[in-house]
Amino acid sequence: MTSVVTAGGVSVTVRGSAVEEGETVLDRLVGDGAPRSLAAGTTTLWGPDAAPLAARRLGWLGLPESARPLARRLAGRAGAARGAGLDRVVLIAVGGPAAAAEVIARSAGAPLTVLDSTDPQRAAAVLAEAPARTLVVVADKAGDSLEVDALRRVAERALWEAGVGDPAARFVVVTDPGTPLEALAADSGYEVEHTDPETGDRFAALDASALVPAALAGVDVTRLLDEAAALLPALAQPYDNPPLVLGAALASSALAGRDKVVLADQGSGLPGLGSWVEQLLSGALGKDGRGVLPVALDDVDDPGFELTPGMRRIVLGSRPDEPGAGREAGASVAGPLGAQFLMWEYAAAIAARVLGVNPFDAPNTAESADSALALLRPEEGAAPTVIVRPPLLAFGAVQVHGPDDLLDGAKELPDVLDALLDAAPDDGYLAVLAYLDRHGDAPVAALRARLASRARRIRRNAVPVTFGWAPQALHGAGQFHKGGPQTGVFLQLTGDTEAELPVPGRPYSLRELQLAQAFGDLRVLRSRGRPAVRLHLTDRAAGIRQLLDALPE
Structure with missing residues (x-):
């Protein structure tokens, strides 16, 4: 049928x-009457408890029309930037806006570099490339993201040290009206574009946070809005x-x-x-x-x-x-x-x-951020809390950190991976979260397919395997990991790097921030009874080779 x-x-x-x-x-x-109610922006569709937040989160329904003045303005702004020699656009953002801007640019063949990771190796590589031609877009609707703030500070320092002059002409800030980030931009002389304050990050694919970087990279975003507008009449229809x-x-x-x-x-x-x-x-x-x-x-x-x-x-x-x-x-x-x-x-x-859930809230995403903050202690001005524990097992460049009961009997690296697959219930899944460089360490993404194939061989039923580059993944999949059904098993990957990158004005470096995010999320997962193992690569390239060798195709 x-x-x-x-x-x-x-x-x-x-x-x-x-x-x-x-x-x-x-x-x-x-x-x-749900189709007509949603198209009309009815706030009670998800129940009375969700209505107050829904009243501030349905602006995405009107973006195909309301974003048109922005799109027209951006066409001229993009031309001016290229005329000034700023033809390399770097987007600092996380969550939905980063993912949306990237797919927009890739689909159009436009050169947009997305920096959505606190990995110091990745940040150093991005910021060292062609600083004289670089325009930085900082997109953060709420204006209080820990990652975006740190990456912005590092980018400002990198441009100053590159000798390209005052960074003010090289930064565009995209945020809601009235945020701390808007106030900082005003003090620094940075250009500001406002996002729709009634649209949350998750539903912001057609909002300024995704359109601004895409347009500055050369994409005709008016076409995107035209494509979306063609669908608007169907949204209220029952059939x-x-x-x-x-x-x-x-x-x-x-x-x-x-x-x-x-x-x-x-x-x-x-x-x-x-x-x-x-x-x-x-x-x-x-x-x-x-x-x-x-x-x-x-x-x-x-x-x-x-x-x-x-x-x-x-x-x-x-x-x-x-x-x-x-x-x-x-x-x-x-x-x-x-x-x-x-x-x-x-x-x-x-x-x-x-399903009876509120699509606009993220009750569990903040838990990992709060846990990371508790380790960083920025308000105290003190050095971050360092978690140093000897590994449970070690195989060459791969150190294994995890609970004894989960890894009991593991003698080799394949045994560790098999134990994770075995721990997944029949209706469960395995999530791999890589706190690494998604470009420099890209080969490690092959773990997803190899683990899925391995599960078919050692179990009677297949185990769905997801792979995400963290901390970006925490803003989407991370909500399901903590708030969804208790069926997940988790594999974290972290790694040593010679890059450090101090965060100006903060008592920690990007490397310390990245590890705090990994440890913080791990603590939240384990507090909820989720089986979780961290593999730390003392040498990234060698460790990745070991992992892939442990799971031959």
Whole structure:
């Protein structure tokens, strides 16, 4: 059985058992008037407790039209920057805006460098490249992000030391009106662009925090808004409404026990879209012990795309039908990027209503940030708390830190990895969080596919494996890890580096901040009873080779 819904340039195709499951939820949503209510910005859709926050978080519905003056202004600003020789744009941001800006730029083939990591090795490499041509965009809606503040300070120092003159002409700050970051920008003489204060980070793909860096990198963001605007008339419709169908499919999957949604690209032409969707769904739906865990794959042929009882497959792009409705159970989505941004945001809001969660809050994300702050002690002006414990096991360049009971009997590195896979319950998953350099240490990302393949060989059931570069991942998947179902097992990767990069005006370096974020998150996970192991690489390159050798293809 196959159902295809098309409108506004996007299409959603639902196949197999997902059709009947989704129709039951869809009928209930239509009967409740949810499509029209959401399109109208009704704040009570997620219950009375969520209404006050929803009243300040529905601005994303109007961005396809309200952001147009900004888009026109940015076209001239981008030309002026290039005319001044500033043709290299570096975005300092985390969470949804960073992921959205990156997929916008990659899809358009525009050169945008995203610095969303506190890894000192990565920051040093980014800031050392062509400082005379660099324009830095600092995007932080709330204006109080620990990572963004540290990276901004380091970037300012790097530009001063590079001898390019006053950094004021090289910084653009993007934030909500009235934030501490706006006040700092005014004192420093930095240009400021305001974001929509009624749009949160998670739903800000078409807001200034993503549009400004993309436009300065040379993207025609008006086209994105046109693509999204074409979908607006469908949002209030009970039928012929692709985002509504997608939201119903997501929610019905979770209600039926398939709370792992595997996202795989198949010719979408939108590189990185899966990563943005991953942070959106994890953060919007993963709370109160419920949610949907997205598993982003590069391709439908990657390990982990096989159909299992606990997962739903969604293809980004088009895919020819395969014989057998059971094998093809799932969905595919296609359409231009601007419309897809709006579609997925709407679908996440609809799914949250069905699951009974507030899509706009992040009750557990702050826990890890608070735990990291407690280790850094910035208000005291003292040196950070250093956690020094001998490793439980050591294999060459890989040190193993974890609980004795989980790793009991492990003699070699493959035993450690097998113990993690064995610890996942039948309905569970393994999350790999790499506090490393996602460019310089990129080969370590192959761990996801190798662990997924290993799970198939040593267990009767497959174990979904996610991979995220931290601390960026904490702002999306991190919410699900702590607030979603208690079925996760966690593997942290940290590593030594010669780079240190002191943070000006703070009593810690980027390396200390990165380790505090890793330790802080680990403490929160373990306090919730989540099995977690940290592998520390005393030599990154050698340690990565050891890990991959322990999991041969």
